[in-house]
Amino acid sequence: xxxxxxxxxxxxxxxxxxxxxxxxxxxxxxxxxxxxxxxxxxxxxxxxxxxxxxxxxxxxxxxxxxxxxxxxxxxxxxxxxxxxxxxxxxxxxxxxxxxxxxxxxxxxxxxxxxxxxxxxxxxxxxx
Amino acid sequence: xxxxxxxxxxxxxxxxxxxxxxxxxxxxxxxxxxxxxxxxxxxxxxxxxxxxxxxxxxxxxxxxxxxxxxxxxxxxxxxxxxxxxxxxxxxxxxxxxxxxxxxxxxxxxxxxxxxxxxxxxxxxxxxxxxxxxxxxxxxxxxxxxxxxxxxxxxxxxxxxxxxxxxxxxxxxxxxxxxxxxxxxxxxxxxxxxxxxxxxxxxxxxxxxxxxxxxxxxxxxxxxxxxxxxxxxxxxxxxxxxxxxxxxxxxxxxxxxxxxxxxxxxxxxxxxxxxxxxxxxxxxxxxxxxxxxxxxxxxxxxxxxxxxxxxxxxxxxxxxxxxxxxxxxxxxxxxxxxxxxxxxxxxxxxxxxxxxxxxxxxxxxxxxxxxxxxxxxxxxxxxxxxxxxxxxxxxxxxxxxxxxxxxxxxxxxxxxxxxxxxxxxxxxxxxxxxxxxxxxxxxxxxxxxxxxxxxxxx
Numbered sequence: 163x164x165x166x167x168x169x170x171x172x173x174x175x176x177x178x179x180x181x182x183x184x185x186x187x188x189x190x191x192x193x194x195x196x197x198x199x200x201x202x203x204x205x206x207x208x209x210x211x212x213x214x215x216x217x218x219x220x221x222x223x224x225x226x227x228x229x230x231x232x233x234x235x236x237x238x239x240x241x242x243x244x245x246x247x248x249x250x251x252x253x254x255x256x257x258x259x260x261x262x263x264x265x266x267x268x269x270x271x272x273x274x275x276x277x278x279x280x281x282x283x284x285x286x287x288x289x
Numbered sequence: 290x291x292x293x294x295x296x297x298x299x300x301x302x303x304x305x306x307x308x309x310x311x312x313x314x315x316x317x318x319x320x321x322x323x324x325x326x327x328x329x330x331x332x333x334x335x336x337x338x339x340x341x342x343x344x345x346x347x348x349x350x351x352x353x354x355x356x357x358x359x360x361x362x363x364x365x366x367x368x369x370x371x372x373x374x375x376x377x378x379x380x381x382x383x384x385x386x387x388x389x390x391x392x393x394x395x396x397x398x399x400x401x402x403x404x405x406x407x408x409x410x411x412x413x414x415x416x417x418x419x420x421x422x423x424x425x426x427x428x429x430x431x432x433x434x435x436x437x438x439x440x441x442x443x444x445x446x447x448x449x450x451x452x453x454x455x456x457x458x459x460x461x462x463x464x465x466x467x468x469x470x471x472x473x474x475x476x477x478x479x480x481x482x483x484x485x486x487x488x489x490x491x492x493x494x495x496x497x498x499x500x501x502x503x504x505x506x507x508x509x510x511x512x513x514x515x516x517x518x519x520x521x522x523x524x525x526x527x528x529x530x531x532x533x534x535x536x537x538x539x540x541x542x543x544x545x546x547x548x549x550x551x552x553x554x555x556x557x558x559x560x561x562x563x564x565x566x567x568x569x570x571x572x573x574x575x576x577x578x579x580x581x582x583x584x585x586x587x588x589x590x591x592x593x594x595x596x597x598x599x600x601x602x603x604x605x606x607x608x609x610x611x612x613x614x615x616x617x618x619x620x621x622x623x624x625x626x627x628x629x630x631x632x633x634x635x636x637x638x639x640x641x642x643x644x645x646x647x648x649x650x651x652x653x654x655x656x657x658x659x660x661x662x663x664x665x666x667x668x669x670x671x672x673x674x675x676x677x678x679x680x681x682x683x684x685x686x687x688x689x690x691x692x693x694x695x696x697x698x699x700x701x702x703x704x705x706x707x708x709x710x711x712x713x714x715x716x717x718x719x720x721x722x723x724x725x726x727x728x729x730x731x732x733x734x735x736x737x738x739x740x741x742x743x744x745x746x
Contacts, residue, residue, distance in 0.1 A: 180516060180552060182509070184561030187724065193559035195552065220665035229565050233581050233594070234555055240563045246661040250338055250612065250722050253648035253682040256657040265658055283515045 170274050176267035177281040179205055183263040188248045189240060190259045192266050196235040198280040201273070205237055206230065208271045214239050217269050218262075239266070298478045299324060300471050300495070301528040301542070304332040304362060305502025307339040307383075311361035313502065313526045316542035318366045320528060322373045323543065329474040330370055332362055332379035333467050333500045340464060341609030341720045343384035344416065344439040354385030355461075359392060367393075368400050371458060378449055378470050382461040384439065386411060390461045390739050408452030410462035412734035415440040415606060415727075424608065427725035435610035438720060442604045442732045445571030447483055449473025452736040460736070464607075466570045471496025475531050483572075490575035490597025491535030493568070497575075498539050498557050498592070502526050505539060505557040507547030520546025540589045549588045558582070558592070567598070569605075571729075574598040603726035612721030613684055614691035616645075618698025618714040619652075621678045622706070628654050628674040630706040637705055638681055641697045644690065645683040652678035678711075684719060691716060 178201045181193040194209055196202040215226040221244035229238040245259045246252035273281065301321050303314035314330065321328040334356045347354025356362070359381050370377055382389040390407045397405055415424065416439050424440060425432045441464035450473045452460045460473070475481065475492040483489075498505045505527050507518040518524070525545025529537040541549050558577065562568055568575040576596040583591045622630045628651060635649045649663055650656035654674040659665040681698065685691040695714030702712060 176515065180512070180556065182556040182560055184559075186561055186563075187722075189563070191559070191561060191563055193556060195555045195559075197552075220668065221660050222664075227563075229563075229578075231559075231565055231578065231580075233579060234558070236555055236559060238559050238562060238565055248722070250609070250720055253615075253661045253684065254657055254659075255650065255680065261657050 202235040302499035355389035356381035405458040408457035413464040446472035450476035453477035467500035468496030486597030488535035489573040495537035612719035613686035616694035
């Protein structure tokens with residue numbers, strides 16, 4: 163496990179958050195929901211529109227918008243034009259883009275050591 | 290457990306899409322009966338593509354075009370629902386709500402039940418010639434250049450509520466917005482006005498939590514090691530307990546698997562939502578930016594803090610049209626250099642199929658995360674995956690052109706790289722979609738009681 167400094171560790175986003183993808187037309191939305199409210203500020207600081215746009219660069223989003231839901235400790239991302247036309251037009255097996263939440267949940271983030279106890283799941287061996 | 294004097298309204302959902310499990314309704318109905326009090330059962334069985342397919346079936350047979358699984362969904366619970374005054378609301382009418390209603394009347398007769406009052410909600414279907422100028426005004430000349438299959442407005446809860454007010458036991462609709470299946474019963478039960486925005490918004494979000502069936506109860510949620518779901522094979526379907534202010538407690542059918550917790554409800558609350566402050570439906574603009582969830586006891590989560598704003602002036606219309614042909618082919622490679630052989634096979638197909646733009650997937654190495662243009666695949670260094678299924682797909686307006694793809698994939702048996710096996714091919718007619726907004730007043734929403742027509746005021 164790499165470490166950017168003594169006070170944080172690098173983990174995949176899925177240890178700090180869970181989420182689900184929805185689709186309407188050529189637009190995908192992906193929720194990113196903190197496993198614990200204390201992890202929400204970490205998401206807020208690092209899972210930015212720019213970081214998400216970079217992570218989905220190969221899908222060429224025309225716009226990435228982030229909505230904040232502090233009372234739910236959740237973010238909602240809306241990615242425009244990432245579904246190759248959407249459910250009836252794309253050639254992908256997954257025309258809905260149902261799997262995209264798991265692509266996002268693989269995003270590397272830095273979590274303060276003090277919050278490590280709040281992370282979900284075992285440490286992955288292949289990260 | 291609530292008493293029979295509970296002022297709340299129970300709404301159970303027994304289907305979240307066309308193709309959902311047909312054995313879901315039983316435990317939901319059992320739970321509604323056991324809890325007593327006013328209750329509704331809803332089935333949500335429509336998606337963008339479902340309606341167009343239903344329209345095609347109706348063209349072939351004027352008595353078809355409703356949910357093909359209607360019988361399997363409803364027959365097992367119809368008698369108990371009618372006997373216990375659990376009223377039924379659904380969009381399983383699809384492209385032919387009238388035929389669905391007649392089918393249900395026949396079903397009741399066959400079951401030896403007294404004839405139920407069945408209402409048919411209509412007006413959503415804008416595929417007929419008289420509506421063409423309306424669509425042309427929004428979509429322009431595009432509407433004249435397509436082979437139109439279906440055109441449906443997403444209509445709201447008012448006609449459902451009016452039909453229930455008029456005494457319907459069963460309301461059969463086509464393309465009503467999914468949450469409206471819940472808002473209609475709540476409006477009728479509590480006597481809400483159609484501009485009571487906060488209450489309508491709260492019931493809308495209750496409907497939103499219900500509309501995908503098991504998805505709020507641990508379905509489409511499990512992730513081993515992270516999100517464990519007990520007895521997923523027997524996942525239960527949801528029941529919302531809606532109070533007079535519109536807010537709800539979401540739970541699930543008794544004696545079923547699955548779970549309802551903060552995580553499962555949050556995922557469904559945000560599912561297919563864009564701006565949380567403006568979730569647009571025909572009934573209201575719902576605002577969940579200040580929504581809160583509380584786990585009351587296991588499998589019971591309360592939703593509060595939802596607000597509403599005036600409904601949009603227009604309704605969304607989806608137009609489905611013929612979209613040529615989808616051609617697909619697959620072949621597998623395994624063992625040493627499997628990925629290299631699959632990549633070579635893709636290259637062979639590209640050279641053999643000029644004029645078709647191929648999407649290439651290497652299932653087992655990189656497939657659904659990629660894009661149709663193949664930029665992720667191109668940017669990924671060839672690996673040494675040892676069990677790879679090559680999939681190629683292309684679309685073409687002309688069937689003969691599309692058919693070249695399955696032929697060339699099949700020819701890989703003798704002409705492609707070594708060791709390819711398990712060819713499967715498919716050629717499928719495509720349906721593409723356009724959408725637009727039309728003025729609400731232009732959509733002639735109404736209901737009829739199977740025999741007598743009544744317009745919504």
